[in-house]
Amino acid sequence: MTDLERKLYQIxxxxxRFRKNPSIEDLKRKTGQDELTIRKAVKNLISQKELEWNKEKQEWRFK
Incomplete structure (x- = not known):
């Protein structure tokens, strides 16, 4: 897991935990990265099965 992936995972x-899904704007502000870089890192986390999106509940599941 890269530093950016670790940071995104933590954010x-x-x-x-407080029932708020971060928007892409939240992630851009907190990491200082552009949208494309953030999307790639989140896709990597999903492909590594660190994160999973639950469509029914509209929330993230964590490993």
Whole structure:
């Protein structure tokens, strides 16, 4: 897991604990990265099965 992936994981995890899904704008502001870079890192986390999106509940699941 890269530093950016670890940072995104922590941000998503911490915000999800309070029932708030972070927007792409939240992630851009907190990481200082552009949208494309963030999307690639989140896709990597999903492909590594670190994150999973639950469509029914509209929330993240964590490993």
């Amino acid at each position: 998503i995890y911490n915000m999800s």
